[in-house]
């Protein structure tokens with residue numbers, strides 16, 4: 001027996017912004033699981049900016065792309081998994097797969113919250129924001145905070161966690177509608193649209209008391225602008241640099257790096273495994289904040305595997321509000 005599946009292959013390396021013809025959808029037959037294996041049907045897959053650099057280097061051509069997903073075990077010949085178990089996995093961009101179980105983690109959904117929160121605020125996205133801000137950024141209550149891509153998946157969490165800590169929070173994003181959400185729904189002190197005015201000027205005006213912590217998702221001109229406004233002993237938690245992902249490097253040179261010298265600024269990159277010791281505390285804090293409404297979240301969900309390339313292209317153009325997901329099955 002076998003199960004029909006569809007998967008998304010990268011067939012061409014993008015030049016600049018990815019386009020739909022960089023991808024192809026391929027139908028495959030997935031054999032029934034052998035001894036020690038499980039067969040998983042993915043329900044949702046994540047679409048992440050980090051996939052874009054891998055499309056230039058790392059991702060093999062004419063093979064299924066990889067990425068985070070949440071699936072359900074349909075057949076199991078592995079005692080660690082039961083049929084019906086929900087499992088997080090790294091086999092996104094495909095509907096069905098078999099596995100010996102390595103890297104699959106059984107998910108116990110948080111009662112009272114939708115399943116998709118585990119792909120966003122209560123998953124790796126939220127944890128990246130939590131640890132990046134509190135552990136890497138060493139946030140203190142009441143500080144001055146700037147978050148870029150603040151209406152995105154990670155940024156919207158970082159910005160609201162900073163608000164919970166009593167901070168003055170400025171967030172930048174790419175549309176007036178997103179600015180409105182930041183100010184009116186997420187409760188930020190100021191949202192700025194980096195597409196309608198130079199970020200350096202608007203950020204300076206929005207941060208009259210300077211910046212103690214910059215949560216950087218963009219790099220390039222946003223990092224440059226933040227460095228010009230950092231307070232002494234400020235921290236820059238470098239989470240991502242999306243402004244350079246479609247290029248061989250960053251679009252804009254960072255000219256204000258020398259400000260880190262006399263400002264004694266700590267600029268530190270990170271990945272989520274750096275602060276796994278915070279994971280249990282994060283789960284408990286975030287589940288509470290989501291349930292009591294202190295943290296709001298948005299998600300943009302494309303329907304069906306055939307729309308995964310459009311979701312990837314859209315993500316790089318700001319088509320998402322909050323977490324970008326593709327729904328693959330009910």
Ligand SMILES: NC(=O)c1ccc[n+]([C@@H]2O[C@H](COP(=O)([O-])OP(=O)(O)OC[C@H]3O[C@@H](n4cnc5c(N)ncnc54)[C@H](OP(=O)(O)O)[C@@H]3O)[C@@H](O)[C@H]2O)c1
Nearest residue numbers: 049149152153154173174217239240241242243271272318
């Ligand atoms: N270090 C880690 O462990 C880790 C983990 C997850 C994510 N990240 C990084 O965190 C950042 C955000 O990721 P995410 O998953 O939360 O994605 P996201 O913010 O939900 O989506 C990406 C957003 O980036 C913005 N954008 C696209 N091109 C841009 C440009 N040239 N300049 C400024 N903004 C641009 C768009 O929003 P606008 O409408 O605002 O332009 C788009 O919606 C990325 O840099 C990612 O690589 C790091």
